[in-house]
Amino acid sequence: MIGIESTNETVAGVMHFPALNETYFGAPGYGAFWDNSNQTSRKITVSHNNTIDRSTFVCASVDYFRAIGRPDLFGKISAAAASTLGIPDAYAFALVASGRADFIVEAELNAWDIAAIKPIIEAAGGIFTDFHGKKTIYGRTAVASNISIHSSLLRLIAGQPAAGK
Numbered sequence: 001m002i003g004i005e006s007t008n009e010t011v012a013g014v015m016h017f018p019a020l021n022e023t024y025f026g027a028p029g030y031g032a033f034w035d036n037s038n039q040t041s042r043k044i045t046v047s048h049n050n051t052i053d054r055s056t057f058v059c060a061s062v063d064y065f066r067a068i069g070r071p072d073l074f075g076k077i078s079a080a081a082a083s084t085l086g087i088p089d090a091y092a093f094a095l096v097a098s099g100r101a102d103f104i105v106e107a108e109l110n111a112w113d114i115a116a117i118k119p120i121i122e123a124a125g126g127i128f129t130d131f132h133g134k135k136t137i138y139g140r141t142a143v144a145s146n147i148s149i150h151s152s153l154l155r156l157i158a159g160q161p162a163a164g165k
Contacts, residue, residue: 001090003115003137010137013116015090024094026123034098044098046126050148052156055102057081058092064108068141073157077105080156093117096144097124103145103153111137117144131157 004012012027024044026032033041049055057077065074078084081102087095090113095101097120114128114137121128127150130139143153 001116003112003117003119005115005137010115010118013119015094015116015120017091017094020091022094024097024120026097026120028119028122030123032097032120032124034094044124046096046121046124046146047099047102048146048148049102052080052103052149052152053082055081055145055149057084058087058095058101058104059084060089060092060106061086064106068107070107073105073107076156077153089113090117093121093144097121097126099124103149104142105131105153105157106142107131107140109140109142114142117142129154 002014003010014023014025016023021037023035032044034044035041059074062071062074065071085101089106092101092104096104118128118137121144126144126146128142128144129135131141131143132139133154143150143157145153
């Protein structure tokens with residue numbers, strides 16, 4: 001994973017998964033792309049699901065929520081979503097960027113864990129923030145989704161009812 005930052009803003013990212021022979025790359029204003037084992041690039045976009053209850057939530061582990069004292073949050077989000085999948089960190093973000101999963105909510109992150117991811121999500125038409133809605137890689141938490149469900153996710157994280165629920 002390589003993230004490029006300029007004046008405190010991530011401007012481009014690349015993620016390569018050697019075991020899968022897949023590469024994801026993107027930059028806001030340029031677009032997001034996925035290269036697969038056939039060596040063909042295709043443009044990717046986040047999903048278009050417009051409610052959490054029809055969406056797939058991907059997350060590495062409930063353990064990260066326990067580490068920040070919020071195991072209840074994992075349960076709330078899982079209960080609100082149509083399905084929950086446990087997928088290792090970076091690849092879960094790749095699934096969201098490519099529209100194969102609808103959103104990810106993660107805790108206990110460092111900037112280097114997500115510097116490559118944020119610009120790819122944004123270039124794919126998504127939103128990447130911390131739990132407070134700040135567009136940053138320095139918040140130690142992450143919420144990545146499409147525009148339609150992002151504010152509902154932030155309300156759910158804040159303990160408020162999500163829209164449409």
